Amino acid sequence: MVNVISLDSNQLSTFRTHHHFEHYGEFHDLDEFAKYSHWAALNNAKVYILGNGSNTLFTADTIRALVLKNCIPKLLKSLPDNRLEISSSVQINDVLNYCYQRSLTSFYYLASVPASIGGALAMNAGRGRSHNCTIYDFVESVTFFDGETVKTLKNDEIARGYRKTIFTGMHEKLILSAILQFERTEFGISPISERRQFAKEHQDNTQPNCGTVFKSACYPIMDRLRGIRVGEAQFSQKTSNWILNKSASSRNIMRLIAIAKLLHLVTFRKIELEVISVN
Template sequence: MLSICSKTTKDLSFYRTVHNFQHYSEISNFSEFYDYFQWSKDNAIKIYIVGNGSNTLFTKKNIKSLVLKNKLPNKIEVLSEGNILVSSSVLIIDILKYCYESSFDSFYYLASVPATVGGALAMNAGRGRHHNLSIYDFVESVTFFDAEDNQIKTMDKTQIVKGYRETIFTGLTSKLILNATFKFVPKELDSNPIIERRKWSKEFQDYSVPNCGSVFKECDFKILEKLKGLCISQSCFSSKSINWIINRSQDSKPIVLLIKIAQFLHLLKFRKAILEIITVE
């Protein structure tokens, strides 16, 4: 049975802006998702699946998209030594804690990212472009439900990754990530890499105010450097972390305006400014 409601909250994006979600629900299995998908087609409304909201910008006060909160059961299942099956609703930090306690190499550079596994897989989360490191370095396969043909599918990572910060799941989608299998190898850890990453993040990244991390996945950093500290109302390009917007406002409009300013300056210089965050209306 469908259970679509209206909901006013700031908890669906790490920008912590307040929105009126006209069509909101939660899904705990793929069959529920299929029903909502059919409803969205019948009503010509887009779907957005939200995990923890760590890379999501809702651009208007009233959100018309059908926003579905991923409430699949949390599950980390050990298949064999170094091989684990993880549901999409599990937080990244929970995998990293398992890897550290088991002395495995892992994507510890994501320890400061408050994302779910599903969100990280959808956006191909990783380090900066020049590091050439991604969560998919440890992924064997991803299982998802494709509502277009009402089938559960499993794909190898080579079939999923489309590019830097982009996969077949990125953005508004008809595909619900159910779980993924990971392969980790033993590694001697002299210190706690989770703590080390968080120390580094505290020193070099701006977590003093709500934010969603990097705004653009492709941009001219010389332009963004000049925008550091620029504020509109209570939203600002961070003075500490280039390519970050920090926010104290309940309204997302100032964030949207800051992004448009950056995009306009790129246009004047004939440069690309491609968003990393996902925008939802």
């Protein structure tokens, strides 16, 4: 029997908006997750698998989806040839510290991202589009549960695009673990400290946020939106395409998003959300 509860919280998204979650649960192993999935099917509920909530926008006061927090045991297991088996619940910075201490290459550009490995793999996390580098540059394989069976896909078998994979969004594909491959290297200065310094200088973390809001947008338009405020939410003055929030409600965040979309619509420009909308 699964323990589906109702919950009031502002801790499930890094926007720190407050919501009533009608259906919330935490799973610690695959068996628990499968039971929750069965409950969702019986109750006609959509499933959202939550890591750290660093890319999540809850869009209603009451969230009716089944929100499942990934609490599977953390695993970092060294393998031959500078490879690492890692569970999806492990934090990005745990992997980066592991790699740095062993003089290994890694996705150090994610040192400023408060995400789990599962979340990073689901979103194909990386640097900006022009840099053409993502976490999948280091992925050998990903093991996941597709709602019926456990499968393992090699890197080139995983369909993905910019900030998108087969694991993105609301569904029942649970990333269990991945095998990552690194290479030996030498460091002059710490790439972790270097990235955090970059983030301090260029990213606005003075208030709750989910980082980059749109994965595709016209930056001249986004730059003109800097500083625009609706209630206690605003586009950052410092960082383009970045919403800061002090409100308990997500409504003003959604209004800012709507303004950006409208400006792109009337100027025939493409815009696409990066944050995942959950209701």
